[in-house]
Amino acid sequence: MSVRIYPISTGQVRVKNSQLLRAFGGPWRVMGDPHWSDWLPIHAWLIDHPEGPILIDSGETCRACAAGYFPRWHPYYRRSADFAITADDEVGPALRRLGLRVADVRKVLLTHLHTDHAGGLHHLRASAVYVSAEEWRIAQGVGGALRGYLAHRWPPGFAPRFYDFSGPPLGPFPRTCAITQAGDVIVVPTPGHTPGHVSVIVRVGNLSYFFAGDASYTQDALLAGRPDGVTFYPRSAVRTLARIVAYARVEPMVYLPAHDPQSAPRLQAAHVLPRDAESA
Numbered sequence: 473m474s475v476r477i478y479p480i481s482t483g484q485v486r487v488k489n490s491q492l493l494r495a496f497g498g499p500w501r502v503m504g505d506p507h508w509s510d511w512l513p514i515h516a517w518l519i520d521h522p523e524g525p526i527l528i529d530s531g532e533t534c535r536a537c538a539a540g541y542f543p544r545w546h547p548y549y550r551r552s553a554d555f556a557i558t559a560d561d562e563v564g565p566a567l568r569r570l571g572l573r574v575a576d577v578r579k580v581l582l583t584h585l586h587t588d589h590a591g592g593l594h595h596l597r598a599s600a601v602y603v604s605a606e607e608w609r610i611a612q613g614v615g616g617a618l619r620g621y622l623a624h625r626w627p628p629g630f631a632p633r634f635y636d637f638s639g640p641p642l643g644p645f646p647r648t649c650a651i652t653q654a655g656d657v658i659v660v661p662t663p664g665h666t667p668g669h670v671s672v673i674v675r676v677g678n679l680s681y682f683f684a685g686d687a688s689y690t691q692d693a694l695l696a697g698r699p700d701g702v703t704f705y706p707r708s709a710v711r712t713l714a715r716i717v718a719y720a721r722v723e724p725m726v727y728l729p730a731h732d733p734q735s736a737p738r739l740q741a742a743h744v745l746p747r748d749a750e751s752a
């Protein structure tokens with residue numbers, strides 16, 4: 473059995489245009505921006521792996537559309553994000569549609585703990601959930617709440633495992649964490665959007681599928697080296713984007729951010745190309 477990769481769309485989100493690319497004023501500019509973006513996907517990804525199914529991120533819950541789900545006191549949630557999600561869009565039903573028992577998902581690899589990546593965790597109580605220790609630390613307490621983390625919405629008793637970044641360097645990434653025995657699923661720190669943000673690299677043949685979470689919202693933003701408009705760590709984000717581009721220079725790569733409308737088409741195109749090459 474070979475590795476298969478499936479996009480899971482857990483509904484849609486729109487944000488203020490100034491969130492997509494950082495401009496002068498950074499996060500403060502986002503709050504006052506009257507202009508909404510187009511609707512964007514909220515992707516999780518299923519890696520159907522010989523060592524067992526692995527999920528990257530868990531998407532958002534439909535409860536995000538209900539009044540009172542987000543803290544009213546938080547200016548970002550009050551005016552800067554808008555969700556369109558049905559119960560059927562959630563990761564549990566989506567996995568079942570792919571023919572999977574949700575309880576069979578071995579590992580859940582979170583890129584970070586923002587609500588639209590951790591919102592489906594209540595479906596995944598049987599799985600080992602991983603997050604970076606840095607992300608876990610910064611999401612706690614009053615500081616975590618101010619930064620927009622919804623710790624009170626995590627499943628009761630939520631206690632993730634931490635990535636162990638003691639693996640060998642991989643190209644421009646000095647620290648790595650191998651997730652599979654085969655060494656073909658590798659987590660690398662990609663700080664910037666949040667300080668503890670990570671990305672997941674899945675190597676199939678000579679191709680690297682780069683699951684970027686929110687390292688950038690789009691491939692265009694990556695190529696432009698532009699951080700998003702909500703990060704408080706833009707310098708760190710710019711360094712990360714340069715590292716990802718450096719990796720892509722030496723490894724054929726399919727770049728898959730969580731909210732890029734082109735991610736799913738890009739994945740599909742990449743799946744088709746090797747098969748065409750085989751039959752040629």
Ligand SMILES: [Zn+2]
Nearest residue numbers: 584586665686
């Ligand atoms: Zn995020």
